[in-house]
Amino acid sequence: MNFPVLSVITFTPLVAALVMLVIPAHRKNEARAVALASATFALILSLWVYFNYDQTAAGYQFIERYNWLPALGISLHFGVDGISAPLVLLTGVVMFTGVLISWGDDRPHVMAGIQDRPREFFAFLFILATGVLGVFVSLDLFMLIFFYDIAVFPMYLLIVIWGWKVTREYAAMKLTLYLLIGSIVSLAGILVMVFAQYQNTGLLSFDMLKMENAGFSQSFQNIWFLPVFLGFAVLGGIWPLHNWSPDGHVAAPTAVSMFHAGVLMKLGAFAALRVGIMLLPDGAKYWQWLIMAFAAIAVVYGAYIAFVQMDFKYMVGFSSVSHMGLVMLGFSTLNRDGLLGSGLQMFSHGAMTALFFAVVGMIYDRAHTRQIPELGGIGKVMPFATVGFIIGGLVSMGMPMFSGFVAEFPIFMGVWQAQWLVAVVCSISIVITAAYIMRNIRQVFFGNLPKKLEGQITDITILDKVAIATLCLFMVVIGLHPKFMAPMVQTGVDYVLRLLGGS
C-alpha cells in the first residue's frame, strides 16, 4: 500500500483552509460546504486507517518517511500505532461533528452556529485540525513540536474572535500563554534529549524510534522527565497547571470547545506519553509518585469543583479536568491495565465531552443563559439533545454498557495494583460525578420550562442531530463491544510496556 494515507489525512484540513481563503467572504454557504466536504473526507480516511490497522502486526503502521532537514536529522516521519490510531479517528469524528454544529442557523430567532465570518472560522479551525492530526501521526520529535504549535496558536484567534464576549480576551491570552510556556519548555527538553543522544550514540536525529535506544542515563532522565512531561501535560490539563482550561473551554465557541476538550487535551496527554514516558521511561518511574499525586488531585478536585458550578459550561469544563486527570492517573500507573484504560479513556472522553459541549452550546444559543438554576424543561423542546446528553452523562459516570466504563474500569484496576490507597481516594470522584451529572440532568432537562424561555426555544436542527447521533454511536458501540477498540489500544500499550522494561 503506497498511498500516503496519513499525510493525506493530515493535510486535508490545511488544503481546505487554503481553498476557503479564495472563496469570497460573502459566500458563506460555500465556505461551509467546503468545510463539510473536507471534514467528511478526513473522517472516511481516518475510519479507513482505523479498520485497516493490522492488530496482529502491532507496532507502527502506515509508515511514511521523507527527508526534511537531513543535516539535523529531521524527517517527515508519519505512522500510527494502537494508541494513536483511535485518536486520529477521534479527530476525524470531532472535526465532522464540529462542522455540522457550527453550520449556522440563520433564522433570526435562533442564530445558532457561526454566522460571523464562517470562512475565517473554518480556516482557522482546520489549520488547528492539521496541527492536531500532525501530532498524532508524527514519529519525529521536531515535527511533533512543529504540529503541536500549529495546533496551539489558532486557538487564540478562534476564542478571541468568536468566543463568549465576557471573558474571551482574558481566557484566550491565558490559554495561549500557558500552552506556549508548556510547548517551549518541552521543546527545550527535546533539544537536550537530541544532543544527549548525539553524545551517547553519535547520531544526530529527531526520530523517536531511534531515540528509544539512545541510552539516556538515569540521572539525565530524572532531571529532564519532569519538564518534558509537564510541558506537554499542561495541554492535558494536569493539576496544578489546569487553570487555563475551564476558562478556555467556557470562552470558546461551541465547535472550538468540542475540539479543545475533545481533541486538544488528548494532544497534551498523548505527547506527554510519547515523549515523556516512552523516551524517558526511567525518569517516569522515578517521578511516578508525583505524577500520580497530581493526577489524583486533578481527578477529585476537578470533580468537586464541577459539582459546585452554577454555570453549565464551567461544569463541563471542570469535569474535563477531572476526566483528563483519570487519563494521567492511568499513565502514572505505568502498568498494563492503567495504560490500556488511559488509551480508551482518551477516546471515550473525547467523544463524551465533545457531545457535552455541543449540547451546552445548543442550549445557550437558544436560551441565552447557561446558569443552571435558570434553566429547566429543555427536554420538552429538545428531546433529541436531551437523550444525547443523558447518554453522555452515563459515559461520564462510568456506567457499564458505555465507553466510560470500559475505560475507567481498567484505570482503577491499574491504580489499585500500583497504589491501592490512591484508587480508593479517586473512586470518590465517581460518586461526585454521578451526583453533578444527575443533578444537572434533572434541573436542566426535566421539570417545566421557565416562563422567560417559553416560546424562545426551538428544537435543534437536523445537522445537530446527526452530530449528536454520530458521537453517541461511538460511545455505545465501544461500551457494548469493547473489542471494537480495546485490542487495538492493547497493541500500543504492549509496545509502551516493552520500553518500560515490563512484560
Next chain:
Amino acid sequence: MFTATTFVSILPEILILVLGMLVLIIEPFWKAEKRRNVGWLTAGGLLAAVAISFLVGQPGEPTSALGGMIRFDWLGFFLKMLFMFAGAATALLMMDHERLGARGEAYLLLLASLIGMNLMAVSADLIMLFLSIETASIPLYVLAGFSLGDDRSTEAGFKYLIFGILTTTLMLYGFSLVFGFSGTTDMYRLAEMFQVGEISPLAAFGILALILVGIGFKVAFVPFHFWSPDVYEGAPTPVSGFLSTASKAAGYAVLLRLFFIAFPDPELSKFWTITLAILSAVTMTLGNLLALPQRNIKRLLAYSSISHTGYTLIGVVALTQLGAASVVLYLAAYVLTNLLAFGIAMAFSKVTGLEDIHDYAGLSRRSPWLGWMMLTAFLSLTGMPPFGGFIAKVVVFAAGIQAGYVWLVIIGVINSVIGAYYYLNALKFVYLYRMPNEDEENHPIPLTRPYAIALVALTVGVILIGTIFAPWFNWSGMGALNLF
C-alpha cells in the same frame, strides 16, 4: 592583480554599482510624475543581480581576494544575497512613500549602503571593514533624516548620525590599537598571532571591548540600543525596516567573523562568551519588557527587534558551527519577517496616516489580505510554525543547548512567552476589535502594486523558510563551515 576570481568575488558589488549608475543616468529622463519608476528599476536590478550572482558567482573553497582585503566564501555570499533581496523589497516599499518615492537619490543612497553592507559581510581586513561599515552607514544617516520638514525624521537622522559616529570612532580606536600591538590588520593573520600568544590578553581585552561598542551599536544590543526606537519611529518607514533588518544583519556578519576568526583564543573567548551571554540575556529581556507598553507600532517593532538581537546573540555565544549557522538562519528569517512587519505598518499608514496599534482595529475586515500578512509576520516574530521565526528560534536554542548554555536558553524561553503576549495583543486589534462605527467595508485599505508585490514576496518567503527549511539551513550551514 585582477584575476577572474577577484572579479567573481565582488561581482554583486560591481552589479550594484552599475545599477547605481543606471539609476543616475536614467532618472532625469523620467518626468516628475513617473519618477517613482526608479523603484522598479532598483528592485528589478537588484533581483537580477541576485540571479546573476547565483548563476556565475557562487564561491567554491574559501579564498582571499583583493590582496587579502576580502574573503570569498559562503558566509559572505549567503548574507550578500540576503541583503540584496532586502534591498529590493525596501526599494519597492519606498516607491509610494511621499518623500522618498520620486527621489532618485534615495534609491542611490540605498544602493550605496548595500555595497557597504555586502563588503561588511566579506571583509577580512580591519581597514576594509572600517571602510565598508562607513560606506554602509553614511547613506543610512542621510536616509533616516530624509523627510526634511518632519521634526521626527530630522531628529532621527541626527541622533543616528551622532551616536553612529561616536561608536564607530571608538571601534576605529580599537582597530588602531590592534594594529599598534600586532602590526597587522589582516584578520586571518591576527588569528594566528592570537593563537601563538603574540598579543597580551590584557591588550586584547581592551581592544575587544572597544570593537564591541561599535558592533553593539550596529546590531543594537543593550546598552547600545537606546537610539533605535527613536530612530525607527522617526525615520521614513521603509528606511526603518531596512535599518532594523539588513543593517543589523550586516553588523552580525562582522560580529561572526571577528569573534569566530580573529579572536578565537580559548582563554579570551571564555571570558567573551560569558560577557556576550549576559548581554544577550539582558538584551532580550529589556527589549521585551520595554516593548510591552508600546502603543506606536514602529516603536513596538523597534523594541521587539532589540529582543530579537538578544536571541540572535545566543547563536554567537555558542561559538560552534551550529551556532554560526543558527545566526545566519535566524538573520534570514528575521530580515524577511521584520521587513514584512514594517511594510505592513507602512502600507497601513499610507492609507490611514495612523501608526497606533489601536488604529489597527478592524484591519482584518478592511483588508483581509493585509490581515493575513500581519498574522504571518507577527506569528513568525512570536516563533510559531509554520513560519520562519519558528525554525530560526529552534535552531538558535539548539545551538545554545549544544554549547551548554541551558540557562541562557531558559531565559530565551521565558522571553518568547513575554513576546507572545504583545504580538498576540496586536493581532487582537487586527482580528477582534472593530472600527468605531463598524463600517469597515467603507474603509478598505487598497495596496498599490509595489506594496502588493513586496509584501506577498516577503510573506511567501517567511512561509517558505518556515516549511521547507533544508535549503536555507544547508546554505547557512555551509556559511558557518567556512568560519572553521
